[in-house]
Amino acid sequence: xxxxxxxxxxxxxxxxxxxxxxxxxxxxxxxxxxxxxxxxxxxxxxxxxxxxxxxxxxxxxxxxxxxxxxxxxxxxxxxxxxxxxxxxxxxxxxxxxxxxxxxxxxxxxxxxxxxxxxxxxx
Numbered sequence: 001x002x003x004x005x006x007x008x009x010x011x012x013x014x015x016x017x018x019x020x021x022x023x024x025x026x027x028x029x030x031x032x033x034x035x036x037x038x039x040x041x042x043x044x045x046x047x048x049x050x051x052x053x054x055x056x057x058x059x060x061x062x063x064x065x066x067x068x069x070x071x072x073x074x075x076x077x078x079x080x081x082x083x084x085x086x087x088x089x090x091x092x093x094x095x096x097x098x099x100x101x102x103x104x105x106x107x108x109x110x111x112x113x114x115x116x117x118x119x120x121x122x
Contacts, residue, residue: 015090018099022085029055029078048079077102080109 027033030051055075059065081102087093094102101107 013090014096015093018085018093018096019087019090021096021099022082022093025078025082025085029075029082044083048076048083051079052076077105077109084109 052072052075056068056072059068059071081099084102085093085099098107102109
């Protein structure tokens, strides 16, 4: 649940929905309910690379699998977008149109994810 629902108004907003979407994205991609699955000393880039490496290992073992690099880039993008969506500061979460554009690859993921990640782990 979005942090502001506990602290402030307890009112659902589009920004709290974005937070929830980020949680779902991270849970689906990592397979963990307790995101992030690393400690606070691990940088966001390390977290993302660790998760992509796990996926790469699984996908490489799949017989006849052919689009490894493309899929690993998509997994990385999903993790980046998920981290952006769970920003503890609701005003810094992107609107849904940007989330969709980032997931589709038509908009770059241009947020400092490391700051978001550090705030999550505090």
